[in-house]
Amino acid sequence: MREITIVPLQEFEVPLEAENIRPDIFATLSLEEIRDLEVWEGNRRRYLSDLFSVAGNDGTGECLIRLDGDFSRVKRIGEGMREGEILVRGNIGMRAGSGMRGGSINIEGDAGDWLGREMRGGSISVKGNAGNYVGSRYWGERCGMRGGEIEIEGSAGAYLGDHICGGQIKVKGDAGDFPGASNRGGAITIGGDAHLPGAEMVSGTIVVKGRARVLPSYGFQETAEIEGQLLWKFVGDLVEKGKGELYVALVEDDGQLDK
Amino acid sequence: MIIKGGIVYDPTNGIFGEEMDIFLEKGKVVEEAKGKEIDARGLLVMPGGVDAHAHVAGTKVNTGRIMRPEDARSGLEPKTKLLRPCTGYTVPNCYAIGYRYARMGYTTVFEAATPIIESRHTHEELEEIPIVDKGALTLFGSNWEVLECVRDDDLDKLAAYVAWGLRASRGYGVKVVNPGGGEAWGFGTNVKGLDDPVPNFDTTPREIIRGLVKANEMLNLPHSVHLHTNNLGKPGNYTTVLDTMDTVKDITSTRDRQVLHVTHMQFSSYGGTGWRDFESEAPQIAEYFNRNDHVTMDMGQMIFGNATTMTADGPLEYNNARLLHAKWSNHDIELEDSSGVVPLVYGRKMPVNAIQWAIGLELALLTESPWKTLLTTDHPNGGPFVNYPEVITLLMSKAKREEEMATLHELVAKRTVLPTIERELDWGDIAVMTRAAPAKVLGLAEKGHLGVGADADVTVYDLRPEKIDPARDHKRVKEALGRVKYTIKGGEVVVRDGEIVAVPRGRTYWVDASVPEKDAERVQVDLVEKFEKYYSIQKSNYMVQDAYVTDPVVVKAGVI
Structure with missing residues (x-):
């Protein structure tokens, strides 16, 4: 080459x-x-x-x-x-x-903000950290990433995979606020912690292997084993009549969550 | 200036494809003039285009821009020494609106709906739209004062209020959107037919329409009432429209024009009982127009791809947003109306969209007289105005229509009669639908024609009508319609070879109608009370000042 x-x-x-x-x-x-x-x-x-x-x-x-x-x-x-x-x-x-x-x-x-925004194919890997809006959409669009793979060894910022419609994002470290918001068919795996994942998710999956605060509009279903780890499985976002799957290892509980 | 040797289409003056010279001086068409010559030998020449219905300025357009940052990713044109930067497709910025109309040979554009209370904003945007002349139609259909006057059957007071409202908004004509429905939407309901009572006002849409049409004629306004019908956008609504047009048949127009203009008819020509058996009733509507002369319409042609619907029909936008799970803006305009904005995408493979597309074309092709069917896309509801060349070529070429239909959902062949229509419009018909008729419908005496005394607005297309067959060479025609050879506005060349070469300011038309003092005083008594009790602003801050209309053309009208 x-x-x-x-x-x-x-x-x-x-x-x-x-x-x-x-x-x-x-x-x-x-x-x-x-x-x-x-x-x-x-x-x-x-x-x-x-x-x-x-x-x-x-x-x-x-x-x-x-x-x-x-x-x-x-x-x-x-x-x-x-x-x-x-x-x-x-x-x-x-x-x-x-x-x-x-x-x-x-x-x-490290990578800056908007890494792989609206990508449709191919692969991106980052050894360090990535900024906000990884694999997301531009403001107002219906779809962010639709295909391809993004792997981040470090952590990612806020709005990871915002409006993702397909493809895969893997973050070894933490993700910021609202990962996988309005997910419509993408797969996001977060090795560390995240805050309020999957707001308005309709379909697709989000796995949080660390701690996460779960939105009250998610329904707890069962426990599930993923890669040898026992996780809580939720379905939502019920605000959107969503059927997205959200797996969380440690649920941050403020006493309001009924599980 | 002399435009030499063009093949001229000027339907108002009975000229259809004659080779002639046109003389321009001091912004007007004259008998004889000297000066710069423009070589138009063999080229298609028409008066500057007139768009009688587009949403180009005001709060709802800006709401569309705010809701659709993604729309501003398209249509990007960087600034040049002469031009400001442009953005957007369905909701372009102000500069882009002026430039794009000029590049298509349009020189006059009317904003289709402005509530009085939002009119200052409308004029602020109109002021920033370069090149074209413009005006705005003022909303009256769900206004409390109007509803009360209609309820009390007090036509004198109604006329006085309309005159005051036009002055307050620096508006040009009476726009009525889903009469009564805007008020009903304040209570979460809608009016479902012409005789459905408006909540809290003992009146009906039928009475509102009749009242405003009568007041419009009492005031001798240049334009007729401009109506967005009840039940617009709903399957089976064609009966409402036929009923609406019949209900004003007995009212005589005081000018040489229609007594009612029904706008974006495509959205009101639907059959069926729901979306599943949705079908075209355009033939029924066209037949009504072929038998009657008191009404006119514009197409409201739908264009596939992105659109941003925006209307004072609040409940309609609620339904759109629910049906399509789309972004939705909803707005209550105090005592005057409601409104909403919903972006959407029209898809070729969506049965309903394919049928809607066909309906607009059926209306234009089945209505015999082009004087009754103006060419519009209800920008940006049916699609952006930059698609007018597409619409014109569809009307002029059956081959193009067939090419398009082959890419659509197959129901278009079963639920419409478009495939059976052979008619292909000629340049004369197009000149009527895009120039002569819109000017006549709006009552603009000096627009849309090239007779002596008309404004020196001229379009020269890079097309040789004697050599090109639009039915066959539709690609070439569409290209030439989108990038004209020359646009001349007010006697100045503004576009040459598709590029803007000058950016003059356009003027703004508004109507100052006089009414008897006693009626005007009665209106003021009502208004003082309404502003004290209900409005969020003071009456003294309400009226649009002259500072907001820097190049006005004030048209006088009034009670005879």
């Missing part, structure tokens, strides 16, 4: 929009053409080579992009990608892999 390595030439003060850093765009371009791709630094139009060093194999073909350095202020990397691979040795900014349909993004550091 053809490899291209991109290294920032400086620390960025102003956020960049770099939706052109995308393996399937690179695949059809020569190295020189890649250097001439457009990037926005705030409201200024730049070339990729103004801000980054771009090195690697010339010629065309399926592409592995290595991002070496701090990309935490670089937004929209891999947006809408269909194939190829991005390997990030460092942190990555907002909206990485949003709307992606195929290929993979592997991040060794």
Whole structure:
């Protein structure tokens, strides 16, 4: 596979929009053409080579992009990608892999907000933590993630998998507030704790292997064993006549929950 | 300015496809003029388009924008040296509305519904819509003062209140939405027919419609009453519409126009007893129009894809939201009406949507006279106005209709007669439906035609009507209708080759109607009491000031 390595030439003060850093765009371009791709630094139009060093194999073909350095202020990397691979040795900014349909993004550091927003296929893995709205929708849309996989070794922020309609999200650590809100068919697994999972869930599953406060609009069904762990199984969200399944290891109880 | 050698369609003046020059001077069409020449040799030339019904400004449009951040992801156009940035498809921002109309060759747009109390906001948005001339129709159908006047059968006072309401809202005409229903919705109910009493007011929708139509004619207003019928959007509602049109048949119009305009008829031409046996009754409606001359309608054509329904018909939007499990905004407008906003998606494979799509086209194709059927999509209820080129090509090409029908749910062939309709409209019909008729229906004497004295609003399409067959080359026609060669507004070229080249400010029409002083005084006595007791604001803060209408065209009317 053809490899291209991109290294920032400086620390960025102003956020960049770099939706052109995308393996399937690179695949059809020569190295020189890649250097001439457009990037926005705030409201200024730049070339990729103004801000980054771009090195690697010339010629065309399926592409592995290595991002070496701090990309935490670089937004929209891999947006809408269909194939190829991005390997990030460092942190990555907002909206990485949003709307992606195929290929993979592997991040060794942390990811920003909106990781894999509305993605439909492919896979994303994060060694560190991820921000808010992982696999979610843009405001107002009916569906967030519809397919593909996101795996996060660390923790995720609030609104994990908001309006998720399909696909899988696995978080080894904790998730923030309202994971899986309005879930309509996605599968979310949280290794640690979460707060009020599955609000307005209609279908799909959410597994919380740590502590979680469960909404009063969930009905307790039974205990269930998942991967050797005994969990409480709830069904809801009854506010939406939902049939989503919510599994929680330790239910935070304020005395009102009837179980 | 001279527009040279165009193939001109100007139905008002009996011109259908004649090669002629058009002379413009000081914003008007004149007999003879000198100056810049525009080469339109062999190209299709029409008066600037007039849209008589679209929801383009006001609180409900803004509510749509607020509810639909996702809509602003489409239609993005960055700012240029000349243009402001644009966003949105179903609920575009103000600038986009003006630019997009101009690019289609439209130069006049009327906002279809504004409650008096929200009119300041409506005008603030109208002020920001560039290029096109505009006006707003004021809502009266569930207004307490109206209901009381109708109940007391006091037409003089009703006319005086309508005149005051138009002045207070800087409005152009009388809009009536689901008469009585807006008030009933305040109590969680609706009126279910023309003779269903309005809660707490001893009156009925039939009396409200008749009262307002009579008052409208007493005031000699340029436009007739503009009605969104009772039971709109419900299966089997066509009988309500036929009854409604019959109930005003005996009232004579005081002007050379209809006595009632029934708007977005597509939503009122439904048969069946429920959604399962839902079917088109458009042929019945069209037949009524072929036999009667006292009413006009606009299509309210449905467009597949995203739409944002917004209306003063509060209970209708409640039903929509429940049926579709969609986002819903519900609004009570004090003493004046209710309203709601619900975004939805019309699907090709949804039987009801496919039939709705066919109904709009049936109405336009089965009604013999194009003067009675204006072309609208009830933007953004049936679909966004940018789809007018699509609607025009559907009307002009049976081949296109067949192509489209092949992609729809098969019930469209069983529950409508569209597949059997051979008629293909010509450029003359289209010029009537998009220019001449809307101007006539609205009572805009200087719009929609190219006779001497008309406003210098002209569209030049990049189409050679003598060489192109719209029935066959519908793709090419649609493209050219969406990106005109020239739009000339008030004698100034605003669009050249599909690009905006100038952004003048449009003017706003409103009607100042005079009434006898004694009636005006009686209305004031009522209003003082209503503002003291019920309104959330002071009467002194209620009226839209002139500062909110910076380029007004004040049309005088009044009790003769």
